[in-house]
Amino acid sequence: xxxxLAEKVWDDHVVRRAEGEPDLLFxxxxxxxxxxxxxxxxxxxxxxxxxxxxxxTIATEDHNTPTLDIDKPIADPVSRAQLETLRKNCAEFGVxxxxxxxxxxxxxxxxGPQLGxxxxxxxxxxxxxxxxxxGAFGALAFGIGTSQVEHVLAxxxxxxxxxxxxxxxxxxxxxxxxxxxxxxxxxxxxxxTGGGQGYVIEYRGEAIEKLxxxxxxxxCNMSIEAGARAGMIAPDQTTFDYLRGRPHAPxxxxxxxxxxxxxxxxxxxxxxxxxxxxxxxxxxAPFVTWGTNPGQGAPLSASVPDPASFEDAGERLAAEKALxxxxxxxxxxxxxxxxxxxxxxxxxxxxxxxLRSAAxxxxxxxxxxxxxxxxxxxxVRVALQAVEEGLDKVFTAAGAEWRHAGCSxxxxxxxxxxxxxxxxxxxxxxNFEGRQGKGGRTHLVSPQVAAATAVLGRLASPADLSDxxxxxxx
Amino acid sequence: MEAFTTHTGRAVPLRRGNVDxxxxxxxxxxxxxxxxxxEDGLFEAWRKDPQFVxxxxxxxxxxxxxxxxxxxxGSSREHAVWALQxxxxxxxxxxxxxxxxxxxxxxxxxxTVVLPQEDIERLWALAETDPTAEVTVDLVxxxxxxxxxxxxxxxxxxxxxxxxEGLDDISLTLLHEADIAAFExxxxxxxxxxxxA
Ligand code: SF4
Numbered sequence: 001x002x003x004x005l006a007e008k009v010w011d012d013h014v015v016r017r018a019e020g021e022p023d024l025l026f027x028x029x030x031x032x033x034x035x036x037x038x039x040x041x042x043x044x045x046x047x048x049x050x051x052x053x054x055x056x057t058i059a060t061e062d063h064n065t066p067t068l069d070i071d072k073p074i075a076d077p078v079s080r081a082q083l084e085t086l087r088k089n090c091a092e093f094g095v096x097x098x099x100x101x102x103x104x105x106x107x108x109x110x111x112g113p114q115l116g117x118x119x120x121x122x123x124x125x126x127x128x129x130x131x132x133x134x135g136a137f138g139a140l141a142f143g144i145g146t147s148q149v150e151h152v153l154a155x156x157x158x159x160x161x162x163x164x165x166x167x168x169x170x171x172x173x174x175x176x177x178x179x180x181x182x183x184x185x186x187x188x189x190x191x192x193t194g195g196g197q198g199y200v201i202e203y204r205g206e207a208i209e210k211l212x213x214x215x216x217x218x219x220c221n222m223s224i225e226a227g228a229r230a231g232m233i234a235p236d237q238t239t240f241d242y243l244r245g246r247p248h249a250p251x252x253x254x255x256x257x258x259x260x261x262x263x264x265x266x267x268x269x270x271x272x273x274x275x276x277x278x279x280x281x282x283x284x285a286p287f288v289t290w291g292t293n294p295g296q297g298a299p300l301s302a303s304v305p306d307p308a309s310f311e312d313a314g315e316r317l318a319a320e321k322a323l324x325x326x327x328x329x330x331x332x333x334x335x336x337x338x339x340x341x342x343x344x345x346x347x348x349x350x351x352x353x354x355l356r357s358a359a360x361x362x363x364x365x366x367x368x369x370x371x372x373x374x375x376x377x378x379x380v381r382v383a384l385q386a387v388e389e390g391l392d393k394v395f396t397a398a399g400a401e402w403r404h405a406g407c408s409x410x411x412x413x414x415x416x417x418x419x420x421x422x423x424x425x426x427x428x429x430x431n432f433e434g435r436q437g438k439g440g441r442t443h444l445v446s447p448q449v450a451a452a453t454a455v456l457g458r459l460a461s462p463a464d465l466s467d468x469x470x471x472x473x474x
Numbered sequence: 475m476e477a478f479t480t481h482t483g484r485a486v487p488l489r490r491g492n493v494d495x496x497x498x499x500x501x502x503x504x505x506x507x508x509x510x511x512x513e514d515g516l517f518e519a520w521r522k523d524p525q526f527v528x529x530x531x532x533x534x535x536x537x538x539x540x541x542x543x544x545x546x547x548g549s550s551r552e553h554a555v556w557a558l559q560x561x562x563x564x565x566x567x568x569x570x571x572x573x574x575x576x577x578x579x580x581x582x583x584x585x586t587v588v589l590p591q592e593d594i595e596r597l598w599a600l601a602e603t604d605p606t607a608e609v610t611v612d613l614v615x616x617x618x619x620x621x622x623x624x625x626x627x628x629x630x631x632x633x634x635x636x637x638x639e640g641l642d643d644i645s646l647t648l649l650h651e652a653d654i655a656a657f658e659x660x661x662x663x664x665x666x667x668x669x670x671a
Binding site: 028047151236248255315 | 496547549552574631632644645
């Protein structure tokens with residue numbers, strides 16, 4: 001019987017297989033950041049162990065880093081201490097680090113791919129659940145806890161229990177105003193936040209094949225929000241074109257050999273998935289969340305659902321609690337929900353294509369007076385590219401704030417937070433209670449919807465802007 | 475890691491599904507660089523509410539958390555496990571756990587037990603009607619006993635053995651050093667390297 005893409009990558013990394021034990025898997029790339037690594041380095045120190053493969057390890061600073069005044073000392077002493085701990089650990093153990101202020105600094109899941117380190121058929125781990133992002137390249141990439149971070153540092157392997165496979169096939173073409181973010185939000189609403197539990201999801205079908213690498217990363221990024229271990233997309237010409245020439249992509253003869261291998265990384269025709277889901281892309285529409293988990297979403301054209309409409313008692317209770325927290329009442333059209341803050345950024349939607357999409361919507365317009373809009377590039381490289389294209393000017397001319405790269409308001413470990421009761425439209429991946437600041441309320445949206453929402457001050461898509469006159473012609 | 479064989483303690487009924495790791499331990503706590511001192515951060519936002527179950531005096535000192543479906547969703551932060559342990563929990567029972575949370579818990583000796591939702595409901599009712607009732611989570615016999623009823627649970631044999639014996643994963647893996655070295659020797663040259671060229 002044939003094998004799926006995920007099974008092929010897994011099989012190619014088995015260091016040891018023994019009856020009754022999990023497979024021991026080799027890890028090709030280990031990404032580190034300041035939040036989930038300190039206790040792992042402590043463990044190494046206590047055990048007197050070195051980092052086994054410095055050449056497969058790289059660190060960056062992202063979660064705690066400020067997005068303003070980055071040349072000044074970090075105001076919060078606890079954040080500063082955590083970043084200093086990473087610097088000290090990397091220096092002591094010899095790990096390559098891109099700290100705040102470095103040209104390669106940025107959100108760990110933006111940095112890996114743009115350096116060309118994330119490659120098809122590799123295993124990628126990081127002490128961060130959104131490591132699933134890297135699956136967009138046909139890598140088997142998953143988040144791990146701090147104990148496992150220590151394990152990989154010490155052994156470059158992980159003992160791993162087997163997974164099940166799920167195919168999510170998206171047929172047809174996405175309508176023009178529908179983005180990868182809308183697609184993945186619709187998928188999660190369909191299968192639920194636990195629907196992917198135990199599975200590696202492979203996204204396939206015509207609509208997926210047509211996505212750019214940036215869009216594929218957006219899709220795979222949120223696999224974890226469906227509870228999946230990982231998300232993957234088979235590598236193809238789009239993948240190869242993205243990688244060629246990047247700093248750590250293979251060169252010359254290695255490139256040819258690599259591409260020949262990468263071409264074999266497709267699910268065999270006779271392979272069988274443990275579970276299959278099918279969606280028709282043409283039926284998708286701009287999608288937003290109304291609740292406090294990423295599965296509580298609906299098309300923008302819909303209204304806030306009535307909790308009583310949920311058959312499952314657990315879901316009904318969850319919906320009631322979510323509406324109470326979100327300060328929303330059933331039946332309110334989503335388009336009438338006003339927001340105070342718009343956040344464009346994160347490892348879900350902080351890449352150049354995302355900034356271009358948002359910029360194209362606000363270009364020549366002003367954001368509403370009632371709204372503060374933060375644009376936070378996913379990495380310094382993304383920021384530089386955006387500046388070269390003049391996108392920063394487009395945003396600031398519209399009244400948005402152009403910030404320095406990092407995780408920022410995705411999780412508010414730095415000063416970028418919502419105040420209690422404030423409401424955001426955010427291109428990030430989690431609308432959990434308090435995620436963006438204590439008492440803050442989050443609606444997950446695409447960059448296009450975020451930008452249109454900023455202009456109108458209420459949840460909106462670019463199509464809603466047609467009646468707003470485009471004021472200035474540059 | 476501390477070994478886990480069997481534990482008996484009172485239970486806290488957490489009647490909530492989809493408890494994500496941001497609720498278990500909010501992000502601002504993640505700036506700490508130790509594995510301890512997270513107890514005050516556990517369910518921090520909910521604990522501001524006097525009605526929240528952990529604030530009810532009858533549940534003080536309870537050590538078994540009985541939670542709703544999809545416990546531990548969201549981030550990979552192991553701090554969520556440390557916070558539960560620092561607070562005094564030894565075991566968490568739910569009808570479904572998020573993968574990474576479950577893996578993290580087993581690596582730290584916090585036993586996560588999957589039970590059918592009916593059993594969770596029964597334990598909720600028990601802990602609510604009689605907060606002094608004791609629940610035994612027995613990893614040796616692979617069963618949960620409470621209120622005269624016992625329910626078997628599954629845990630894969632390898633994970634169970636590691637917990638029962640309190641084994642250190644890294645030492646176990648390093649027993650296979652020769653296998654790792656052999657694998658490294660046959661890795662293709664085109665694989666990525668982080669070394670600066
Ligand atoms: S951008 Fe958000 S989701 Fe991504 S790594 Fe940073 S905090 Fe995590």
